[in-house]
Amino acid sequence: MPTHDDHAHDTYERLISLLDSSSVAYELIDHEPEGGTEAVCALRGHPASEAAKCIVLRVKVDRRTTRNVLAVVPGDRRVDLDAVRTLYAARYAGFSDAATAERLARSVPGTVLPFSFDADLEVVADPDVVSRPRLYFNAARLDRSLVISGADYARLAEPRVERIASPAAV
Template sequence: MSGEVSAAHEAVDVKLYERLINDLEAGGARYRLIDHEPEGRTELVCALRGHDVSEAAKCLVVMVKTGKKRTRYVLAVVPGDARLDLRAVKELLEGSYVAFAGREKAEELAGSVSGTVLPFSYHPELELIADPALLRVPELYFNAARLDRSIALATDDYVRLAAPRLAPITTAS
């Protein structure tokens, strides 16, 4: 059974990877592909790619209750060396409760497995919010919906193509 689930995730990830590359090409984005050993943990993959952790786009799926029967999901994108401030996300969405989404729900909404989540939302129920601190670096690095390949993308092209809601969602260091 786990082999079937893994194969299903891999098929979804390939489609998502291809969609991302097609979107970057169609949008005239400036990007580079970086092949490396399979790794999804931010600090370790940054070392493999050869850049500072602050240049990584760390992607986290968050669940926010905004009413008794209303739940919203957020794809929060923060610098790799920052911590997501769940309270800031809750306040931004005027929620009553906030938590990281469960792994299964996060992977369903993101379209890829943990460690490969893109800083782009391709799911209508996944609102994209990025911390303005991401804009401090000229290039963002992230796994490209797979553990063995990353993308270095010009930050201004990321903002133009992904069109995230920009809001401070990290804790003070």
């Protein structure tokens, strides 16, 4: 049976081959193992606003329909659950349980990519993510990150782009 490390390795390899096959400019950064947004931003040396924070959500549209959504917001902001609920005209939007999030994202918390390699996981990214000249995120590993332009990210991941981040704290 594959372990979490195997899944993470497969997800990492899949990401790199996607980037290489699409001839997108990207940069890899090796660092101490870290999954917390603030801490990993400090290790990588950039403001949290340039990080992609990726959270798997459970959206109950009605009694029979539940959708899994990968919300991608700037690292210094939170996912606005009300905005996500409204977007899907849903009864409920909340955080997915860890096991489901790991299965759908194919990586452990703290290493979730802003990409989906699972048909059951839809990607919704805030416009402030795709507009970044440089976008940083953990590359399905705690010890390696990736930098790509927001525009290239949008072209490759093809997220639904909607305002889903809470306003930045003043």
